[in-house]
Amino acid sequence: MTAEIELKRLDPRLGSEFPLPEYATALSAGMDLRAMLDQPIELAPGEAQLVPTGIAIHIGNPGLCAVILPRSGLGHKQGLVMGNLVGLIDADYQGPLMVSLWNRGRFAITITPGDRVAQLVFLPVARAVFRQVDEFERSARGEGGFGHTGVR
Numbered sequence: 371m372t373a374e375i376e377l378k379r380l381d382p383r384l385g386s387e388f389p390l391p392e393y394a395t396a397l398s399a400g401m402d403l404r405a406m407l408d409q410p411i412e413l414a415p416g417e418a419q420l421v422p423t424g425i426a427i428h429i430g431n432p433g434l435c436a437v438i439l440p441r442s443g444l445g446h447k448q449g450l451v452m453g454n455l456v457g458l459i460d461a462d463y464q465g466p467l468m469v470s471l472w473n474r475g476r477f478a479i480t481i482t483p484g485d486r487v488a489q490l491v492f493l494p495v496a497r498a499v500f501r502q503v504d505e506f507e508r509s510a511r512g513e514g515g516f517g518h519t520g521v522r
């Protein structure tokens with residue numbers, strides 16, 4: 371499925387010095403977001419900083435949202451992940467798209483302007499309308515949860 375999404379280029383270096391976010395391969399689910407910093411920053415172990423991506427998007431469709439996820443290489447090898455674990459972009463958000471970069475590792479990480487630091491994934495959303503009931507029709511799981519099926 372493809373979806374047309376409005377995008378504003380907030381940083382003029384995008385589309386000139388650096389490409390705008392794009393899918394790297396035909397079937398990529400995420401497109402990388404760049405750290406559009408004025409100068410390099412160093413994230414000390416444990417530190418988080420809010421970094422602009424240089425774009426704004428307006429999804430404008432109640433059936434869609436976007437999430438900002440770590441890149442697996444940076445997240446696993448360097449410990450560069452999101453300070454909010456996952457960023458959720460509402461369909462009515464029109465502000466600058468920001469990434470919270472958190473160094474969860476043990477060594478300082480330097481981020482250079484234009485580095486691809488996270489990825490943006492568009493997802494379908496179901497909007498719930500709650501219907502209050504007194505009892506649920508019994509399901510196979512019932513109230514079991516939190517590991518009640520064991521590990522093996």
Ligand SMILES: O=c1ccn([C@H]2C[C@H](O)[C@@H](COP(=O)(O)OP(=O)(O)OP(=O)(O)O)O2)c(=O)[nH]1
Nearest residue numbers: 438454456457458459460463466467468469470
């Ligand atoms: O990593 C992120 C997470 C969120 N946002 C923007 C888009 C999102 O629609 C908005 C609000 O996010 P959220 O609802 O998760 O944050 P909140 O703390 O509940 O803020 P608000 O009170 O504005 O809803 O902030 C980002 O730019 N980057």
Ligand SMILES: [Mg+2]
Nearest residue numbers: 458459460463
């Ligand atoms: Mg909110």
